[in-house]
Amino acid sequence: MSAAPDIVPDCSFEELRNMVHDKLDESLEKLRPLFSRENPPTLQDISDAVQEMKQDFSGYLVQETVGNVHKEKTYCRCPKCNARVKKLRDSSRRIETRHGSSLISRPYYYCSSCRFGFSPVDEDLELSKRKKQPDLQKLALKFLARMPFEEASELFLESTGVTFSDHCMHELFASFAEDIGPGEVIPSAEEIRHRIEQASTPGERRPVLVVATDGAHMPTRPSSEKNAKRGPGEYKEAKGFRIYLATERITHLASWHRIAGKDEIIDALNMAASRIPVDKARICLIGDGASWLWDAMTQAFPTGREILDYFHVSEYMHKVAELQYAKDPNKAMHWVESAMARLAFKNGAGHVIAGLKKMQPASAEAKEQIRKTINYLTNNKHRIHYRGDRIGGYPIGSGGVESANKFICHTRLKRSGAWWLKSNGNKMLALRCALVNKTFDQIFSKFVTQEKASRVLTNG
Numbered sequence: 001m002s003a004a005p006d007i008v009p010d011c012s013f014e015e016l017r018n019m020v021h022d023k024l025d026e027s028l029e030k031l032r033p034l035f036s037r038e039n040p041p042t043l044q045d046i047s048d049a050v051q052e053m054k055q056d057f058s059g060y061l062v063q064e065t066v067g068n069v070h071k072e073k074t075y076c077r078c079p080k081c082n083a084r085v086k087k088l089r090d091s092s093r094r095i096e097t098r099h100g101s102s103l104i105s106r107p108y109y110y111c112s113s114c115r116f117g118f119s120p121v122d123e124d125l126e127l128s129k130r131k132k133q134p135d136l137q138k139l140a141l142k143f144l145a146r147m148p149f150e151e152a153s154e155l156f157l158e159s160t161g162v163t164f165s166d167h168c169m170h171e172l173f174a175s176f177a178e179d180i181g182p183g184e185v186i187p188s189a190e191e192i193r194h195r196i197e198q199a200s201t202p203g204e205r206r207p208v209l210v211v212a213t214d215g216a217h218m219p220t221r222p223s224s225e226k227n228a229k230r231g232p233g234e235y236k237e238a239k240g241f242r243i244y245l246a247t248e249r250i251t252h253l254a255s256w257h258r259i260a261g262k263d264e265i266i267d268a269l270n271m272a273a274s275r276i277p278v279d280k281a282r283i284c285l286i287g288d289g290a291s292w293l294w295d296a297m298t299q300a301f302p303t304g305r306e307i308l309d310y311f312h313v314s315e316y317m318h319k320v321a322e323l324q325y326a327k328d329p330n331k332a333m334h335w336v337e338s339a340m341a342r343l344a345f346k347n348g349a350g351h352v353i354a355g356l357k358k359m360q361p362a363s364a365e366a367k368e369q370i371r372k373t374i375n376y377l378t379n380n381k382h383r384i385h386y387r388g389d390r391i392g393g394y395p396i397g398s399g400g401v402e403s404a405n406k407f408i409c410h411t412r413l414k415r416s417g418a419w420w421l422k423s424n425g426n427k428m429l430a431l432r433c434a435l436v437n438k439t440f441d442q443i444f445s446k447f448v449t450q451e452k453a454s455r456v457l458t459n460g
């Protein structure tokens with residue numbers, strides 16, 4: 001580490017320009033070896049050398065710009081008592097931005113009556129208490145939200161020229177996602193209203209707003225003492241919902257997924273519902289069988305049109321047909337098709353149930369599957385009206401939430417060999433939902449404020 005550069009009190013832009021030119025000359029030396037090679041360098045060689053040279057130079061440029069813009073004063077006002085306070089010492093700090101490493105000079109003042117020490121430069125720059133500054137943190141979070149930490153760290157170095165170890169990334173991730181809940185991750189009422197208005201066409205019917213719930217199984221592991229043998233992993237259900245507009249293109253509004261009990265999901269769903277202008281859209285609720293999810297959805301959206309997910313129903317039908325007509329695949333296919341066609345119509349479920357009741361089960365397994373299917377259709381009869389749904393422009397399947405599950409949960413959390421501590425899995429789900437919901441930038445700004453270096457200055 002070299003000494004802090006001397007800051008010339010009234011250094012003009014022209015002076016900065018001269019200093020920077022000298023540094024540029026020095027940095028260019030890094031390219032010299034390219035000229036003395038036996039074989040001429042490839043474009044990759046040149047690109048790598050320029051990248052290295054650029055980091056060296058641009059880190060310096062940040063450093064000198066900071067030094068010249070934030071002029072040092074011998075006296076300064078105490079932020080607590082407004083007394084005139086003399087500079088106590090220079091304290092410089094090595095920081096990193098995406099432009100490389102910079103040594104920032106921060107004059108330190110101490111007010112003896114308040115017993116308070118402060119560095120105004122920290123405040124002016126919104127310097128982070130971390131060595132890696134917010135521009136790098138933001139990028140790192142975006143990398144690690146999409147791939148394992150080790151991979152993120154490797155790719156980060158390759159693309160930015162800055163080292164960010166997987167350990168540091170994990171630490172950043174853990175503190176960033178520590179306290180983020182549905183309140184921050186779900187967009188605000190204003191934002192949701194704005195997205196609905198953008199997707200609406202004046203003079204036409206209100207757009208269909210879909211609320212869909214589903215679960216995904218996440219590989220989790222129990223926490224264990226350091227060095228102790230890790231307990232066996234288990235799959236736990238990450239429950240979640242997705243709210244979107246089923247316009248020509250799907251307009252995403254909000255997602256929330258979490259490995260948690262019913263109550264937490266119900267609370268989050270109610271929170272999302274409270275931010276939706278129900279007069280601006282036609283609401284429909286899509287789900288499979290789970291009755292507590294239906295209770296949650298209808299409680300949050302009492303006017304929503306309930307639709308039983310078409311694909312779950314057809315799965316039931318296929319199972320019946322496979323067992324009942326095991327020897328005749330043609331007959332099985334025909335039976336499924338005609339049953340599904342009946343379900344398109346209002347009260348169609350009644351006919352299908354009656355047909356199932358008359359069936360002579362071909363085997364014990366068929367009998368059991370028929371019984372389950374009768375129950376399933378009976379419990380959900382009022383949610384089966386696919387033809388009417390189609391006419392009204394409502395979707396009949398929760399493909400939307402299932403793809404959200406794949407996108408939000410599976411692609412990052414379900415990787416071979418990856419077993420998550422429940423708390424870390426939930427933090428990752430929150431981060432990924434924030435990115436999809438486009439609330440990440442806002443949450444990040446708040447995080448930067450919490451992590452400002454000037455906030456950690458203590459008395460004395």
Ligand SMILES: [Zn+2]
Pocket residue numbers: 078079080081082083111112113114115116
């Ligand atoms: Zn003071």
